[in-house]
Amino acid sequence: MTNFWSKLSIKQKLAITAWFFLAVPLVFYVTIRFYPTFEAFYVSTLKWNLLGVKKAIGLKNYVKIFADEDFWLVLWNTTKYALVGVPISMIIAFVIAYWLNEIKFGHNLIRAMYFIPFLTTAVAMAWVWRWFYQPLPIGYFNILLSWIGIPQQPFLKSVTQGLYSIMAPAVWAGLGFQIVIFIAGIRAIPRSYFEAAEIDGAGRWQILREITLPAMKPTIIFLTVISTIGFLRIFDQVYTMTADSAGGPLNSTKPLVLMIYEFAFDEFKIGRASALTVILFLILLMVSLMQLWLMRKHK
Amino acid sequence: MKWLKSAFTLVVSGTSLLWSGLVHAVEIEYWQYTYASRVEAVDKLIQNFEAANPDITVKHTHFPYADYRKKVAIAVSAGDGPDVVQLYYGWLNDYRDGGLIQPLSSSAFPHANIEKDFFPMVGTMKVNGEYWGLPTAVRSLALFWNKDMFSEAGLSGPPETLDEFVDYAKKLTKTDANGNYLSVGFAVDTDGQDHHWWREVLIRLYGGAPYSDDGKTVTYTSEAGAQALKFLTDFETTHKVGSNGFMNRGQDAFAAGKAGMVLDGSFRISKFVKQEGLNFAISELPGHNGKRYNFSSYWVNGITSKAADEKKEAAEKFLQYLTSDEAMQLWLDTVGELPAKPAVALVDANKDHPLYGPFIRGLSYANATAFVSEKPQRQSLIDAYDMVVLQGVDPASALAKVAKSEQEVFNEFFE
Numbered sequence A: 001m002t003n004f005w006s007k008l009s010i011k012q013k014l015a016i017t018a019w020f021f022l023a024v025p026l027v028f029y030v031t032i033r034f035y036p037t038f039e040a041f042y043v044s045t046l047k048w049n050l051l052g053v054k055k056a057i058g059l060k061n062y063v064k065i066f067a068d069e070d071f072w073l074v075l076w077n078t079t080k081y082a083l084v085g086v087p088i089s090m091i092i093a094f095v096i097a098y099w100l101n102e103i104k105f106g107h108n109l110i111r112a113m114y115f116i117p118f119l120t121t122a123v124a125m126a127w128v129w130r131w132f133y134q135p136l137p138i139g140y141f142n143i144l145l146s147w148i149g150i151p152q153q154p155f156l157k158s159v160t161q162g163l164y165s166i167m168a169p170a171v172w173a174g175l176g177f178q179i180v181i182f183i184a185g186i187r188a189i190p191r192s193y194f195e196a197a198e199i200d201g202a203g204r205w206q207i208l209r210e211i212t213l214p215a216m217k218p219t220i221i222f223l224t225v226i227s228t229i230g231f232l233r234i235f236d237q238v239y240t241m242t243a244d245s246a247g248g249p250l251n252s253t254k255p256l257v258l259m260i261y262e263f264a265f266d267e268f269k270i271g272r273a274s275a276l277t278v279i280l281f282l283i284l285l286m287v288s289l290m291q292l293w294l295m296r297k298h299k
Numbered sequence B: 001m002k003w004l005k006s007a008f009t010l011v012v013s014g015t016s017l018l019w020s021g022l023v024h025a026v027e028i029e030y031w032q033y034t035y036a037s038r039v040e041a042v043d044k045l046i047q048n049f050e051a052a053n054p055d056i057t058v059k060h061t062h063f064p065y066a067d068y069r070k071k072v073a074i075a076v077s078a079g080d081g082p083d084v085v086q087l088y089y090g091w092l093n094d095y096r097d098g099g100l101i102q103p104l105s106s107s108a109f110p111h112a113n114i115e116k117d118f119f120p121m122v123g124t125m126k127v128n129g130e131y132w133g134l135p136t137a138v139r140s141l142a143l144f145w146n147k148d149m150f151s152e153a154g155l156s157g158p159p160e161t162l163d164e165f166v167d168y169a170k171k172l173t174k175t176d177a178n179g180n181y182l183s184v185g186f187a188v189d190t191d192g193q194d195h196h197w198w199r200e201v202l203i204r205l206y207g208g209a210p211y212s213d214d215g216k217t218v219t220y221t222s223e224a225g226a227q228a229l230k231f232l233t234d235f236e237t238t239h240k241v242g243s244n245g246f247m248n249r250g251q252d253a254f255a256a257g258k259a260g261m262v263l264d265g266s267f268r269i270s271k272f273v274k275q276e277g278l279n280f281a282i283s284e285l286p287g288h289n290g291k292r293y294n295f296s297s298y299w300v301n302g303i304t305s306k307a308a309d310e311k312k313e314a315a316e317k318f319l320q321y322l323t324s325d326e327a328m329q330l331w332l333d334t335v336g337e338l339p340a341k342p343a344v345a346l347v348d349a350n351k352d353h354p355l356y357g358p359f360i361r362g363l364s365y366a367n368a369t370a371f372v373s374e375k376p377q378r379q380s381l382i383d384a385y386d387m388v389v390l391q392g393v394d395p396a397s398a399l400a401k402v403a404k405s406e407q408e409v410f411n412e413f414f415e
Helices: A002-007 A010-043 A060-067 A069-102 A107-119 A122-132 A140-147 A162-187 A191-199 A204-215 A217-232 A236-241 A256-265 A270-298 B002-023 B036-052 B065-077 B089-097 B111-117 B120-125 B147-152 B162-172 B194-205 B223-237 B250-255 B266-274 B309-322 B325-335 B357-363 B374-391 B395-414
Strands: B026-033 B056-063 B084-088 B134-139 B141-146 B181-186 B259-265 B280-283 B297-304
Touching: A010 A270, A060 A270, A069 A107, A069 A162, A069 A217, A069 A256, A107 A162, A122 A140, A122 A162, A122 A236, A162 A217, A162 A236, A191 A204, A204 A217, A217 A270, A236 A256, A256 A270, B026 B036, B026 B065, B026 B309, B036 B056, B036 B309, B036 B325, B056 B065, B056 B309, B065 B084, B084 B089, B084 B309, B089 B120, B089 B297, B120 B134, B120 B297, B134 B309, B134 B325, B141 B147, B141 B194, B141 B266, B141 B357, B147 B162, B162 B181, B162 B223, B162 B259, B194 B223, B194 B374, B223 B374, B223 B395, B250 B259, B250 B266, B259 B266, B280 B357, B297 B309, B309 B325, B374 B395
Parallel strands: B026 B056, B026 B084, B181 B259
Antiparallel strands: B084 B297, B134 B297, B141 B259, B141 B280
């Protein structure tokens, strides 16, 4: 052994050492991430209640899912979380980041304040919001509304307002992260571009449109993908804020991940849950591939 | 170094001596979910049991409710985990099908004795001619009412009929100038116990039944089912005496003194008793046309498939103690759940107890739903209620819709 080791060049020794250290996280990832992922594909072809025998049923789980009208509602809900949540959160985050970048006094304090919700436990925060949304006499939002003479709103208890009421704290919680990334993006643009533009007499709006936004395209694409995936995977807020954690009323707020959870751990239909997980995986994969494609085009 | 060697030998021989002493004692494991008073009660029971059976030790393990089913399932199917386990009666079929529990031997638990001693609803534990678990305690529903709000509204006692119930709820409701509730007459709460009330009490009071006798078919699509649902939704839509989930949960509204009446189980007594300034009383659920019904449920203790030989014997002994009269009285005094045997429950001291009495009297006319899977079945009522209240669907169509998906749950289970 010592003989073998002494025969190696320094470069080879370094490589072996590096691989040795890399092996630990690699083994970790393979066993607790990749293996269960592949296992999910296999389990999705079974009828299995976690306890009894596993029965191979082919693609029946998928057939049942696609025939379930609740699935299409839930898929539409999930899409709504992403389609509405992503643009709203990105616009708000960009506006805040843009102006925050202009000020020096209190910059750090304000940035920290926006960042705190990102660090807070989602469940704790969602509970606070759940109480904010309560009807009179205890709900904070409804008390505010009644002060300015607007009738109280059902918020979480409404099939039309429920989803957006749950989206609001999710948007709010993600803002801090998006703002920090946006500020970093803005600062990465060479100052000389702005100076040149100013000398040429460009206005603030023109600079924003012609320089800042195009130069930030990679940042914007990155954040769009990250937050799209985030919204497609929304769970904590819905689980915490809806009565009985059921994604109600009438499934109007239920996202895919909650449906997976219910199949797996309330009804113990592990096969059906795995099939749904595979579907979510494919959706997320498509989103990520689209990002790669967009980024390459940009370069 | 010689002293070290001899010290080592001494330690090793000492430990093995200790071991040989312990090996003769059988250790069995008991699992339940974490709930302060239940944990306290089981600890006391184990202490008594071990004092009477010095050759058996019982290890008590408990988990948060949220993980309980998962952990039991995974541990037992891996040949690990408890010998005696607590499970909700509605889970029996899952546990039995999964091979998690074994039938109780008829020598240790003679069927004739079970049928003679326990309340009849324990019959749901008999499947394929075998009993699979026995309860220490049972639960039923009763009406909690706020005495101060009642006297303020000029009411002297609890409602005895459904009509009185509606009338009283109206009198107890307070709103501001814009019609917003300041306090509700009846705290409707479909996520709480109201789905049981609808299924086992209201439907029967209107002359129907929730499911067929063999438990395989949904039958609440009858007129009685629709009437019962209308009775429930009318509180919010017509009478305007409360809204579902007012102050988050019915029990919270009642605890805060902002609800005149709420339906709940005896396990809620300890919460309300601790609430300062809440002056409440308990009575039996209101009847209709001279009839009364109640819903009962229970947790049973079963012996897992893992227990064999001397462990099985020890587990049987422990289960016998858990279902003894003494254990049942201790459970009532510690946890507030009702004894599962009439002989213990229906003694005058319990029957006339101001807090437990109404629940115990309710047991004699109670039914336990034979759930296939509790959560989706509960969701049926929650969804039907929301369809009527939020979407204006008529009760019969709402029920037709949820019955369809509930029947699918049944079909899938029985196929």
